[in-house]
Amino acid sequence: MAQLDEMLDQDAAIPLRADLEEHLRECEHCEITLNTTRKTIEIYRSHEIYALPDDLRERLHAAIMAKCRKC
Amino acid sequence: MAAFEKLVRQYDRQVFRIAQHIVQNREDAEDVVQDAFLKAYEKLDQFQGNSKFYTWLVRIAVNESLMRLRKRRTGRMVSIDEDVETEEGSMPRDLADWSPDPEALYGQSEMADILRKTIQGLPPGFRVVFALRDVEGLSTEETAETLGLSVPAVKSRLLRARLQLRERLSRYFKKGMGGAQEALAQGGVK
Numbered sequence: 001m002a003q004l005d006e007m008l009d010q011d012a013a014i015p016l017r018a019d020l021e022e023h024l025r026e027c028e029h030c031e032i033t034l035n036t037t038r039k040t041i042e043i044y045r046s047h048e049i050y051a052l053p054d055d056l057r058e059r060l061h062a063a064i065m066a067k068c069r070k071c
Numbered sequence: 072m073a074a075f076e077k078l079v080r081q082y083d084r085q086v087f088r089i090a091q092h093i094v095q096n097r098e099d100a101e102d103v104v105q106d107a108f109l110k111a112y113e114k115l116d117q118f119q120g121n122s123k124f125y126t127w128l129v130r131i132a133v134n135e136s137l138m139r140l141r142k143r144r145t146g147r148m149v150s151i152d153e154d155v156e157t158e159e160g161s162m163p164r165d166l167a168d169w170s171p172d173p174e175a176l177y178g179q180s181e182m183a184d185i186l187r188k189t190i191q192g193l194p195p196g197f198r199v200v201f202a203l204r205d206v207e208g209l210s211t212e213e214t215a216e217t218l219g220l221s222v223p224a225v226k227s228r229l230l231r232a233r234l235q236l237r238e239r240l241s242r243y244f245k246k247g248m249g250g251a252q253e254a255l256a257q258g259g260v261k
Contacts (some may be wrong), residue, residue, distance in 0.1 A: 005230045009211075032168045033237070036244075039169060040237040041205045047179075049186045050091035050100070052084045060087075060101060064079055064108045068072065071113060 004034050008041070075115070079108055082125060085207060086132045092202035093136035095191050096143065103139055107132040122216065126209065130217045133199060140195060173244035189239045197232035204229050 005011075007020055024031045052060075083104060090103035110131050111118075118127055170176060177185065190198060203214045204225070215225045 001230065001234075005226065005233075008233070029166055032166055033234075036169050036241065037233050037237045039173065039244075040233060040240055043174065043182075043240070044186060044190075044201075044206055044236070047183055047186055048088075049183050049190075050088045052087040056101070057083060060083065060104050061076075061079060064105050065072075065076060067105065067109050068075065068112045071109075 004030060004037075007034060008037060075112055078111075078124065078128075082128055083108075085125075086128065089129060089132055089199075089202055089207065090136045090139075092190065092198050092206070093133065093195055094139050094143070096139075099136075099139045099143065103132060103135045107135045110135070123213075126213050126217050129203065129207075129209070133203075133217065136199075137195070167241060167245045169241065169244040170246050173240075176244065185240070185243050189236055192239060193232055193235055197228055197235065200225055200228040201232040201236070205233070 003016065003020055007017070024034065086107055087100055087104050090100040090107070091097065094100055094103065107128065111128050114131075118124065174182060190201070193201070199218065200214060200220075203209045203217060204211065209217065211222055211225050211229075214220075214229075215222045218225070220228075
């Protein structure tokens with residue numbers, strides 16, 4: 001699993017990468033795990049699940065600057 | 072003051088997002104944003120410039136978030152080490168492949184609900200590492216420095232967080248509509 005993790009982060013050294021890629025071609029389990037974990041990261045990156053709405057942003061901004069001015 | 076105001080504008084969305092990932096509560100996240108920026112302003116003279124302003128600010132926001140979480144849990148200690156001694160997610164169990172385009176199975180808001188619900192189930196110590204490293208794009212070293220953890224500890228938590236999320240999302244994204252129907256039938260999507 002640690003080696004798959006290095007593949008996820010593109011950290012694997014080139015000789016190891018070649019071995020892992022060969023393993024992935026033969027091991028459906030690892031291939032699915034790697035691809036679906038990559039997709040997990042991609043989905044979380046591409047969806048803004050905790051967006052800051054503009055009206056709240058303005059309220060927070062005003063409150064922060066008011067507190068800072070009192071410092 | 073004008074320069075600091077610019078920094079607030081530059082980083083408020085990220086600080087809000089990180090706080091929400093940790094506290095999982097909007098009101099607390101709003102308080103964290105205010106407190107984190109106020110603390111940063113008060114301590115600006117202590118900012119040494121040997122780390123980026125953003126990672127320094129994130130460290131303050133993470134600490135404020137953990138304090139909020141602790142308060143909400145009526146004084147029980149909460150740290151980024153909490154609940155990380157779980158074996159869940161160390162080995163993948165669900166080996167089903169996903170639909171070629173899992174995002175097409177759900178609408179935008181339904182997908183956001185699924186992602187929030189799924190990440191809520193992770194221990195805080197995993198959530199924060201995943202949020203900093205994979206959502207906010209900090210490097211492994213920056214994440215370790217920000218959280219006061221070693222690089223191997225960040226790597227280990229990140230792997231387990233990723234695998235747990237993958238495992239939980241498989242319920243919704245399994246190949247064919249079976250996974251989506253099964254998840255909906257179990258009340259997995261609000």
